[in-house]
Amino acid sequence: MIEAEKWYEYERDYQKYGIDMKPERVRPRKRKRTLVINPDTRNRAETQKLAFATVGILGILAVISIVITAFCAGLQYDINQTVKENAVLQGEIENLQAELYVAGNIEKVESTATGALGMKYASEKKRVHVYADDVPSEGFSALIREKAYD
Numbered sequence: 713m714i715e716a717e718k719w720y721e722y723e724r725d726y727q728k729y730g731i732d733m734k735p736e737r738v739r740p741r742k743r744k745r746t747l748v749i750n751p752d753t754r755n756r757a758e759t760q761k762l763a764f765a766t767v768g769i770l771g772i773l774a775v776i777s778i779v780i781t782a783f784c785a786g787l788q789y790d791i792n793q794t795v796k797e798n799a800v801l802q803g804e805i806e807n808l809q810a811e812l813y814v815a816g817n818i819e820k821v822e823s824t825a826t827g828a829l830g831m832k833y834a835s836e837k838k839r840v841h842v843y844a845d846d847v848p849s850e851g852f853s854a855l856i857r858e859k860a861y862d
Contacts, residue, residue, distance in 0.1 A: 842856065
């Protein structure tokens, strides 16, 4: 029986490889020699690098935001100063407008003219009446002067 088993084995190998076929030669793969690091250690190192980079980026962003905030605070200070100056100028404008209204008031002009300057109303003979028909398009002051001194 052993002979029969050998014969079956021979038949099987013969059919598998044939007469002219040779079995494939298995070449051992060349493996690159790499430094074997514990995977946990490598992950820890990468995690530390990532954490350091993240902290660095966040630090840079914090410094940039502080600089921008300081710049905005400076601009806001300048704006507030300009608003205060505008308020002072607006107050001065309102005071000047009030003085102008008081100075332009006909009663104030009349009291100043009669009191401080000693002016009097003109008599009927010295009054000049100018009518709308007499007003030329040019030289209106010359016409008034001519009628006043004639």
